[in-house]
Amino acid sequence: MCRKPGDYAETNYDPRLSGGTYTVFDETSGAFGHELALLNAHDGRIHKLGDNGIGQTFVTAPAPINSGLGPIFSNVSCISCHHNDGKGNPTSGLVNSSLLLRLSLPGSNANGGPLPLPGFGLQLQDVGTFNVLPEAKLSISYTTKKITLADGTIISLRSPAYTLSNPYIPLPAGYLSSARMAPPFFGLGFIENIAEQTILSFADENDANGDGISGRPNYVYDPMTKTRMIGRFGMKANTATIATQVASAYSQDMGITTSIFPTESCFGQLQYDGKPDDPELPDSILNAAIFYIKTLAVPARRNVTDAVNLQGEQIFKQIACSNCHIPTMNTGVDVTLPAISNQRIHPYTDLLLHDMGAGLADGRPDFLATGTEWKTPALWGIGLFQKTSGTAFYLHDGRARSIEEAILWHDGEAAAAKNKFIQLSGTDRTALVKFIKSL
Amino acid sequence: MTKAIIPILLASIFFASCSKDKSTGADTSAADFITLKTTVITDFVNVVAVPGYTELKAKAAVLNTAVITLNASTTEANLTAAKTAWKDMRSTWEKCEGYLFGPVDVDEHDPETDTWPVNFTDMDALLADNTHSLSEADIESLTNRALKGYHPIEYVLWGKKTLPQTAVTLSKNSRQKLYIVSLAAALKEQADELYHSWISTGGNYAKVILTAGTAGNVEFPKKQDAYLSLLEGFTGICGEVGDSKMKEPFDAEAAQAGSGAQLVESPFSGNSITDFKNNITGAYNVYLGKFNAQGKGISDLAKAKNTSLDVKIRAKFEAAIGSFDNITKPFEEAIVVQRIQVAQTMATVSELATLLDTDLRSFIVTNITD
Numbered sequence: 001m002c003r004k005p006g007d008y009a010e011t012n013y014d015p016r017l018s019g020g021t022y023t024v025f026d027e028t029s030g031a032f033g034h035e036l037a038l039l040n041a042h043d044g045r046i047h048k049l050g051d052n053g054i055g056q057t058f059v060t061a062p063a064p065i066n067s068g069l070g071p072i073f074s075n076v077s078c079i080s081c082h083h084n085d086g087k088g089n090p091t092s093g094l095v096n097s098s099l100l101l102r103l104s105l106p107g108s109n110a111n112g113g114p115l116p117l118p119g120f121g122l123q124l125q126d127v128g129t130f131n132v133l134p135e136a137k138l139s140i141s142y143t144t145k146k147i148t149l150a151d152g153t154i155i156s157l158r159s160p161a162y163t164l165s166n167p168y169i170p171l172p173a174g175y176l177s178s179a180r181m182a183p184p185f186f187g188l189g190f191i192e193n194i195a196e197q198t199i200l201s202f203a204d205e206n207d208a209n210g211d212g213i214s215g216r217p218n219y220v221y222d223p224m225t226k227t228r229m230i231g232r233f234g235m236k237a238n239t240a241t242i243a244t245q246v247a248s249a250y251s252q253d254m255g256i257t258t259s260i261f262p263t264e265s266c267f268g269q270l271q272y273d274g275k276p277d278d279p280e281l282p283d284s285i286l287n288a289a290i291f292y293i294k295t296l297a298v299p300a301r302r303n304v305t306d307a308v309n310l311q312g313e314q315i316f317k318q319i320a321c322s323n324c325h326i327p328t329m330n331t332g333v334d335v336t337l338p339a340i341s342n343q344r345i346h347p348y349t350d351l352l353l354h355d356m357g358a359g360l361a362d363g364r365p366d367f368l369a370t371g372t373e374w375k376t377p378a379l380w381g382i383g384l385f386q387k388t389s390g391t392a393f394y395l396h397d398g399r400a401r402s403i404e405e406a407i408l409w410h411d412g413e414a415a416a417a418k419n420k421f422i423q424l425s426g427t428d429r430t431a432l433v434k435f436i437k438s439l
Numbered sequence: 440m441t442k443a444i445i446p447i448l449l450a451s452i453f454f455a456s457c458s459k460d461k462s463t464g465a466d467t468s469a470a471d472f473i474t475l476k477t478t479v480i481t482d483f484v485n486v487v488a489v490p491g492y493t494e495l496k497a498k499a500a501v502l503n504t505a506v507i508t509l510n511a512s513t514t515e516a517n518l519t520a521a522k523t524a525w526k527d528m529r530s531t532w533e534k535c536e537g538y539l540f541g542p543v544d545v546d547e548h549d550p551e552t553d554t555w556p557v558n559f560t561d562m563d564a565l566l567a568d569n570t571h572s573l574s575e576a577d578i579e580s581l582t583n584r585a586l587k588g589y590h591p592i593e594y595v596l597w598g599k600k601t602l603p604q605t606a607v608t609l610s611k612n613s614r615q616k617l618y619i620v621s622l623a624a625a626l627k628e629q630a631d632e633l634y635h636s637w638i639s640t641g642g643n644y645a646k647v648i649l650t651a652g653t654a655g656n657v658e659f660p661k662k663q664d665a666y667l668s669l670l671e672g673f674t675g676i677c678g679e680v681g682d683s684k685m686k687e688p689f690d691a692e693a694a695q696a697g698s699g700a701q702l703v704e705s706p707f708s709g710n711s712i713t714d715f716k717n718n719i720t721g722a723y724n725v726y727l728g729k730f731n732a733q734g735k736g737i738s739d740l741a742k743a744k745n746t747s748l749d750v751k752i753r754a755k756f757e758a759a760i761g762s763f764d765n766i767t768k769p770f771e772e773a774i775v776v777q778r779i780q781v782a783q784t785m786a787t788v789s790e791l792a793t794l795l796d797t798d799l800r801s802f803i804v805t806n807i808t809d
Contacts, residue, residue: 025804027664029540030671052683057550059558059585064701066556076585080550095584096547127582130561131568387658390545 013344018380018439019187019298020331020343029387031299032085032186036339039295043337050292053285054078054185058254060129061277068280070255071132071273072125072266074100078289081182081253085296086381086388088182090160090398092138093126098182099398100124100253101138101162103175104364111221112228112367113238117175121265123252124164124177132271136167140179142399147408150423157408159359160399169270176371178362179397180235184388187347187380188233189294189340192242194351195332196230202326202350213323213413215352218375220367224260232351235377235396236369246290250281258286295337298345299381302438312435315428319420324376324413326350348379348439357411360395372412383437403433467743475740476807480665482734483538483725484637484645490730491535491721492634498528499623499630506592506623513610522596526710528626529589533714534730537721538672541644542636550584552629555704557594558585566614573614575628578621587625590705595619597707652809663807669737670803673722674795677759680715681788685770689781692774700771709769716763719788723756741799744806748798755791762787 017023022037035047057077058069074097075081081088081098088098101124104114116122119135126134142158149155162179164171205216218231222240224247231237233245247260255265257278266272303309316322325348334341353373363371374396382403385392393401400406410418424432467475505524509517532553535543543549561583571577581587595615598604609615635641650656651665659665684704692699705711728736741749762784766773773781 026667026671028668028671029544030668030675048682052687057554057556057585059556060560063556063558063560069558076583083547084544093582095551095582129558130564130583 015304015346016300016302017344018301018346019190020339020345022297022339022343023300024297025300027299027302027384027387029084031384032184032296032381032388034186034297034299036189036295036297036337038337038339043291043295046288046291047295049285050288050290053289054082054292058256061273061275061280068256068277070125070127070129070266071264071271072128072135072269073255074123074125074127074253076254078249078254082185083390084388085186086184087385087393087398088389089391090140090179090181090393092140093134099138099140100180100182101126101164102178102180102364102366105172105175108365108367112219113221114176114364114366118172119169119269120167120171120175121252121269123265125252125255125265128271133168134166136164136171139163139165147422149429151426151429153426153429155402155404155408157405158399158401160397176362176364178364181393181396181398183235183377184381184385185293186296187298187345187378188242188245189296189337190298190331190343190345191232191347191351191378192294193331193334193337193340194232194329198329198332199230199232199351203352211320211323212416213320213354215324215350215354215376215413216368217351218353218366218368231367231369231375234366235374236366237351237353237375238366238369242293243290246293247286250286250289256280259283260286295339297339299384301346302383304438306434306438308431309435309438311428312431312433312438315424315432316435319424319432320417321432322348323417324350324352324354325379326376346380346439349376352376354414355412356409356414359411360409379436379439382439403436404429472740472743472806475735475743476662476809478735479728479737479740480648480651480662482728482736483669484648486728486732486734487725487730487736488538488648489634489637489645490732491531491538491724492630492637494730495528495531495535496627496630496634498524498531499627502528502592503623503627506619509609510616510620513606513616515606518596518604518606518609522708525589525592525596526708526713528630529705529708529710529714530717532589533717534721534724536676536718537723537725538669539676540668540672541647542642543633546632546636548629548633552588552626553590554584554588555590556585557590558583562586562591562594566618573617573621575621575624578618578625587622589626590707592619592622592626593705593707593710599707662809663803666737666803666807667800669725670795670800673725674792674799676718676722677788677792677795680718681785681792684711684715684718685781685785685788688770689774689778689785692778696775699774703771703774706769706771709771711770712763712766712773715770716760719756719760719763719791723760726752726756737799737803740806741802745802748802752791752794752799755787755794759784759787759791 024034056066058066060069061067090099091097092099103117103120103124105117107115109115124135126138128134141161144156144158147155199217203215203217205214207214218237219228220231220238220240222229222244224244229240231240233239239245247258250256250258251261251265257264257280259279262279327346327348331340331343353369353375355372356374361372365371394406407421502524505521509521565571637644647658648665651659652662688699688702691702703711705714724730726736727738728734738749765780766777768777
């Protein structure tokens, strides 16, 4: 007898496999730094070269190796900000700082992107090589406010304020700024390999389903391909590809020129070094670094059969966290990298922009993203941040010191979910947080 | 920092209930094995990690004193004494790199003291700029780690190959002397802080490991987590030596003659081979549960359940450590004139890293589940 096959039941899948078949089982501080399985010997070698590359400290030109730091920069190596391939600290100007400040003028450039701030560009470089002035020093202060939950629990939220001092030239009036803390590296190969149609299937720009959530994609100009592409990376989905993201970090964070961004970040400024050494990073190292980022595996979920976690997972759905933090999707096909090809993954994001309300607003548009919109961040690995970073900080600028604080900062389209969270019993709230920490 | 990992096979977990490999296992009872699992963690803290950092602290003090003496009396004898003290401290540090997790990682002692390469352009500018006092506070305020730590001290003590440092040249350069006095003091400060971050009267990181697997331990909810961190630590340094520290200069030299030496760490002192050997020795120490004294290590756990695995791992460690003795030239020369020996060592170290990352990882996941 012929029988039409039914759906493959959700329960048949292993919920630990956040990053598909080749999810990595490591709960230590090194959990974010594992090479994807299935890489052939050549690819494995390129991955290791990339690993070595992202660990390299750049020094002032001229130098026999790793030459070209700055002359203005944010830090000296990738791992100085992305500790253990993960997130960093919301501090600025220190050797282990991981926070940067985007800058721009109101309006947009010919490609729809933000307008550079004259004399400062699109990012503050708050460190200089010896005897080179930083563009300005950034200081961060916090004011706190208390939120009382329905069961009487009081949670303190800290709101950051960023102040620029000692600018090397006067800061133009009316500039826009927005802080960013270094995000983790892992899993980005999967994100890049999600079909655009899949992302668009999550969108509901006019809130046709009436759930109060109206996610929409960002479309950005990609300087490498010189085309308009869907944005996937960055806190506002303002970058389309890993290649551009990595090259941009070399340029803006370290002052290292590449074939993708061959002009010094300080070109046109008083302290431009004028050295004929661009691009400072060989393509071989740039490409290896890009490949490294693309081929970092995703750590597995923990304690998936724990009753409290299962309860928390239900609450995550019930209060509609999962409407934006979409748990499950499939990647597209990539015959060159089977480990990220056609994989069922659990990133807990829709990669779309959402209005998150006034509390989180930076007032700085970036391509289609408005000053109140942010991309839904992936939640995979979030429970390991404390191990990989020592101290866990959450949200785009690290203002939240706990999962609870991060949830309470949600507003705008997420206000309803946040309000339901506030109403939860202590038991349910604990279960929800425990579930999120199992991701 | 990444390395390949073999996905854990569910089968290995399902077979975990086997008490021992009868063909190879020793006679340790289940109760003894449970005790041993705790002892190994205790000994890692009390016999390996804390004694390692205690020794590092002591040697940092010796180097600091030697550099102060050299500054006060710049003689060949005092220069030699400072070089010896630098190598001595370096030896301990490289062994301590066998467990690069915890405060050394989180508080960034590693990049703060062992950043490579030296930023020569900025260092020359710093030494020439008299507005910088080069006091310890001045050095501490530098935001560029490539101007601090072991390697700038090494550079000043040895000089470049083409322009070696001597007591005569150094005595004419008071700024260089001031610089290393402050660098050595800052290095001592780092070693002190690292030590204090572990002990009970300081940050007490020791307690975090000692309480692995007990309620409330966020970093190591299970004993297995602590064991995997140990494994990650000593496997990682083996991989770094074989796949990066040695391979990058080796491959660069093959691609373009003369380019490999630029990538060699510790080139001024010609100490790279010793560094590498001490790294692997440090990893072996963690496996064995020893630093200077001998305690119980993961080796004993392996021996209890799977003697052949332990024998295999110890043989591979000893082969890797011994293979460095075949390289008789400084590494920057060996990558040119002793490429066969260097290749053999890299292969052995790489095989060791793979063995640890596969067989030993599987052993830990299978046998330490609490």
